[in-house]
Amino acid sequence: QFKKKEARILCVGLDNSGKSTIINQLKPLRTRNTDIAPTVGFCVEQFNSGNLSFTVFDMSGQGRYRNLWEHYYSSSDAIIFVVDSTDKLRMPVAKEELNQLLSHKQIQQKRNLPVLFFANKNDLRHSVSPVKCAQLLGLDRGEWVRGGTWHICPSNGLTGEGLKEGLDWLSDQLI
Numbered sequence: 001q002f003k004k005k006e007a008r009i010l011c012v013g014l015d016n017s018g019k020s021t022i023i024n025q026l027k028p029l030r031t032r033n034t035d036i037a038p039t040v041g042f043c044v045e046q047f048n049s050g051n052l053s054f055t056v057f058d059m060s061g062q063g064r065y066r067n068l069w070e071h072y073y074s075s076s077d078a079i080i081f082v083v084d085s086t087d088k089l090r091m092p093v094a095k096e097e098l099n100q101l102l103s104h105k106q107i108q109q110k111r112n113l114p115v116l117f118f119a120n121k122n123d124l125r126h127s128v129s130p131v132k133c134a135q136l137l138g139l140d141r142g143e144w145v146r147g148g149t150w151h152i153c154p155s156n157g158l159t160g161e162g163l164k165e166g167l168d169w170l171s172d173q174l175i
């Protein structure tokens, strides 16, 4: 499915955004028991799915470990940023974390780094649309990674709805 031989995907987002739920949908059934590696002070999860290698971690409340994230930044070919589309209150926090990520020197050095957003929990009545999510995250205005592109997909981590569409887009970017 993915044209590039091997790709490393960094999956990040605030706590409770639905990262683990989404990741479980993406994992091959056999490997669904998670492989969580507690590093100094924060948890990183890594797994392979076909020729994709995923690294997942939580961005919230871990500010002082930011320098430890560099390693993951430098080796990533793409980013998946999961947003809880019902959590309007913390949308500014997600935006801040996103901006911190994008302004990191390891990220800035990359060219053509695609960023896929999942506006997750779109099954819930009080969720905001992907367009609104993009606005709240400042995607239309933000300092964007040089030459990189972004895309936002509504998703339902519980059913897996929307995930394929997002990954298809990502796949096209990784050729």
Ligand code: GTP
Residues within 6 Å of the ligand: 013, 014, 015, 016, 017, 018, 019, 020, 021, 022, 058, 120, 121, 122, 123, 124, 155, 156, 157, 158, 159
């Ligand atoms: P941390 O483990 O705290 O980092 O959170 P996380 O980002 O991994 O979120 P997690 O996958 O644990 O999901 C948080 C909660 O949201 C869980 O109760 C999930 O069942 C629920 N959830 C995740 N995705 C969806 C969704 O698309 N719709 C609904 N209704 N609930 C969801």
